[in-house]
Structures are given as C-alpha cells and as structure tokens.
Amino acid sequence: MTxxxxxxxxxxxxxxxxxxxxxxxRASALAALAPVGDELLWDLGAGTGSIGIEWCxxxxxxxxxxxxxxxxxxxxxxxxxxxxxxxxxxRIVERDIAAALGVLPDPDAVFxxxxxxxxxxxxxxxxxxxxxxxxxxxxxxxxxAVLLGAYRSWGGELSRVAVETAEPIxxxxxxxxxxxxxxxxxxxx
Numbered sequence: 001m002t003x004x005x006x007x008x009x010x011x012x013x014x015x016x017x018x019x020x021x022x023x024x025x026r027a028s029a030l031a032a033l034a035p036v037g038d039e040l041l042w043d044l045g046a047g048t049g050s051i052g053i054e055w056c057x058x059x060x061x062x063x064x065x066x067x068x069x070x071x072x073x074x075x076x077x078x079x080x081x082x083x084x085x086x087x088x089x090x091r092i093v094e095r096d097i098a099a100a101l102g103v104l105p106d107p108d109a110v111f112x113x114x115x116x117x118x119x120x121x122x123x124x125x126x127x128x129x130x131x132x133x134x135x136x137x138x139x140x141x142x143x144x145a146v147l148l149g150a151y152r153s154w155g156g157e158l159s160r161v162a163v164e165t166a167e168p169i170x171x172x173x174x175x176x177x178x179x180x181x182x183x184x185x186x187x188x189x
Contacts (some may be wrong), residue, residue, distance in 0.1 A: 002103045002159050005058075006027075007026065007030035007031065007048075007054050007058065008023050008024070008026055008027030008030070008054075008077050009023065009026075009054060009057075010023060011023050011170065013084075014048045014049075014050050014053075014080050015048065015076050015079050015080055015083075015165040016047075016048045017048075017072070017073065017076065017078070019047045019048070019073070020050055021047070021048075021050055021113055021137065022046060022049045022163065022178065024048055024161075024163050025137065025163070025181055025183070026051060026054060027159060028059070028161065028183065029051060029111055029135050029137065029183070029185075030051070030054055030055065032133065032135045032157075032183075032185035033051075033055065033093045033109045033111060033133050033135050033185075034101070034109075034133055035055055035058050035059060035060035035062055035109065036059075037058075037062060038059065038061035038062065038063075039056045039059075039060045039062055039063075039108035039109060040045050040062075040063045040064070040065070040105065040106075040108050040109075041062065041063070041064040041065070041107060041108065041109045041110070041111065042064075042065050042067065042104060042107040042109075042110045042111070043055070043064050043065065043066045043067065043110045043113075044067045044097045044100075044110065044111065044113070044124075045067065045068065045097060045112060045113045045115070046066035046067055046068040046073070046077055046092075046113070047068065047073055047077075047113060048073070048076055048077060048080055048089065049064075049066045049068075049072065049076075049080045049081060049092070050080070051064075051079035051111045051113065052064030052065070052066045052090050052111075053080055053081060053084045053086055053090065055109075056084075056086040056089035057084060057086060058092055058108045059087070061136075062089060062092070063089050063091070064086075064089060064090045064091070065090075065091045065092075065093055065104055065105075065107075066081075066090055066091070066092045066093070066168075067093045067095060067097055067100045067104075068092065068093075068094060069094065069095060069096045069097070069119050071094060074092055074094040077090075077092050079094060082101070097112075097120055098119065098120060101120065101124075101163045106128075107128065107132065108128045108129070108130075108132055108133060109133040109134070109135075110124045110128065110132075110133070110134045111135050111136075111137075112124065112134075112135070112137070115134050115138070115140060115142070116138060116143050116146055116147070117143075117146060118149070121136070121146060121150055125150075125154060125188070128188040129188065130188055130189065131188060132185065132187070132188040133172070133185070133186070133187050133188075134184075134185070134186050134187075134188070135149075135183070135184070135185045136183070136184045136185075137181050137182070137183050138181065138182040138183075138184075139179050139180075139181055139182070141143055143182070146181045147182055147184040150184060150186075151184055151186075154172075154186050155186060156184055156185055156186025156187070157183075157184070157186070158182070158184050159182070159183050159184075160180055160181070160182050160183075161180065161181045161182075161183055162177060162178075162181075163177070163178045164176060164177045164178070167177065169178045
C-alpha cells in the first residue's frame with residue numbers, strides 16, 4: 001500500500017488483468033465524484049476495484065460497493081481491497097449490474113466504468129439525492145450514444161479524454177495513445 005494521500009495511485013498499485021481505469025482517468029473521475037467523507041459510492045463494473053478503493057482511501061468514513069459480475073475480477077478486487085487496507089470500507093457484490101441495482105442502498109455518488117446502457121443510467125440517476133454525483137466512462141460508440149442522450153437530458157459535463165504515454169521507439173522516444181475515453185459527470189440538482 002502506498003502512503004499517497006491524493007487520488008491517482010500508480011497503476012501498478014493494483015493487481016489487474018488489463019481492465020483498469022488508468023491513473024490519469026481515475027484521478028479525474030475521483031475529482032468529479034468529489035468525495036467529502038462519510039459517503040457511499042457505487043463502483044459499477046468495478047474491474048479491479050480501483051475507483052472504490054481510492055474513494056475509501058480519501059476518507060476513513062467513506063464506503064464503497066464494488067459491483068463486478070466476473071468471478072475472477074471479483075477475487076482480484078478482494079486482493080486489491082486487502083492490499084490497500086480498506087477491507088472494512090469496501091463491500092463486493094458479485095452480480096451483473098442490472099441485477100444488483102435493486103438491492104443496493106442508495107448512494108451519494110456513482111461511478112460506472114466500461115459499458116453502460118440507458119436503463120442502468122436511469123436507475124442511477126433516479127436514486128441519487130440532491131447533490132449526488134454520477135460519473136460514467138465509456139470506450140464504445142454504443143455507450144457514447146447513451147451518454148450523449150443523458151447529457152442532453154440532465155446536463156453536466158461531457159468530454160473526451162485522450163492520453164498518450166511516452167515510450168522508446170528505437171533510440172528515440174515517442175508517444176503511444178491509449179483508447180480515448182468519453183467521460184460524463186453530473187451533479188443531481
């Protein structure tokens with residue numbers, strides 16, 4: 001576990017199968033989620049659990065529910081939770097997002113990583129209290145279309161984030177682009 005007190009831990013701080021919200025995007029998502037302490041986050045499509053783990057590291061009173069349908073990834077989340085010493089703050093729900101939504105306690109904030117559909121988005125919006133925050137990342141045209149519709153309906157901030165990382169190219173250095181992410185962030189008014 002790193003002693004860093006801000007969001008955006010190094011990617012190698014998390015065991016991963018490659019499906020990880022990368023450091024720059026994680027820090028940006030957490031800034032938009034704007035944790036203030038003693039709050040509950042839903043981390044939907046949790047993958048490695050990195051968003052929920054970092055949310056909890058920012059305040060001992062924060063809690064997260066990490067929803068992940070893939071059993072291998074859920075086990076990896078457990079290992080990451082233990083290595084970051086947030087065991088008492090993160091609950092792992094090993095279910096499909098749509099099936100889990102009806103049994104979760106109402107959140108203060110929601111992060112949806114990966115794919116999102118309109119039904120999930122509507123449910124998340126519907127359970128958010130006034131001042132609740134919703135942040136969604138998309139890497140597919142299908143999810144981008146859902147986010148555009150949500151942006152038109154509920155406002156917020158819709159952006160495309162492109163990150164390129166330096167790496168060697170022979171004796172020179174070049175930049176390798178990562179997949180561009182569409183990010184939507186909104187506060188329930």
